[in-house]
Amino acid sequence: MDKQATHRITVCTSCKHKGSVCRPGYELIEKLRKAIEVAGDTIPENFEVSGVACMAGCDRPCTVAYHGSHKATYLFGDIDPDVDVDDLVTFAQQYAYLHDGWCSSVDRPGKLRGSTLARIPSAIIGIEASTARAS
Numbered sequence: 057m058d059k060q061a062t063h064r065i066t067v068c069t070s071c072k073h074k075g076s077v078c079r080p081g082y083e084l085i086e087k088l089r090k091a092i093e094v095a096g097d098t099i100p101e102n103f104e105v106s107g108v109a110c111m112a113g114c115d116r117p118c119t120v121a122y123h124g125s126h127k128a129t130y131l132f133g134d135i136d137p138d139v140d141v142d143d144l145v146t147f148a149q150q151y152a153y154l155h156d157g158w159c160s161s162v163d164r165p166g167k168l169r170g171s172t173l174a175r176i177p178s179a180i181i182g183i184e185a186s187t188a189r190a191s
């Protein structure tokens with residue numbers, strides 16, 4: 057039986073190659089799923105890879121997001137399915153170990169150092185703030 061996913065990678069399925077109608081997100085999803093499967097236990101958490109239509113980073117195709125419960129969320133742009141899958145898998149390995157998901161750009165692999173569009177604190181921070189206001 058498959059283990060339940062504890063982390064998620066979301067790939068934009070609407071991003072188009074610049075100057076083309078080609079939408080490489082589906083290709084990226086397939087490559088990333090296979091690469092994560094091959095990586096096996098070198099990634100100590102289960103990552104589900106799925107697609108979504110548009111994450112508002114349309115000028116930087118492809119866009120890819122990493123999510124985990126109680127962890128910072130990352131949105132990366134300029135991801136090329138032919139070049140960057142290894143970096144995405146390496147980041148999954150790192151992200152799995154980060155208890156709050158937080159890391160600096162110099163710690164991210166390869167292109168991900170310079171292609172981070174957003175690093176969003178975990179939602180638990182918002183929940184704590186609203187609880188504090190209510191009391």
Ligand code: FES
Pocket residue numbers: 068069070071072109110111112113114117119
């Ligand atoms: S079309 Fe991919 S982020 Fe908008």
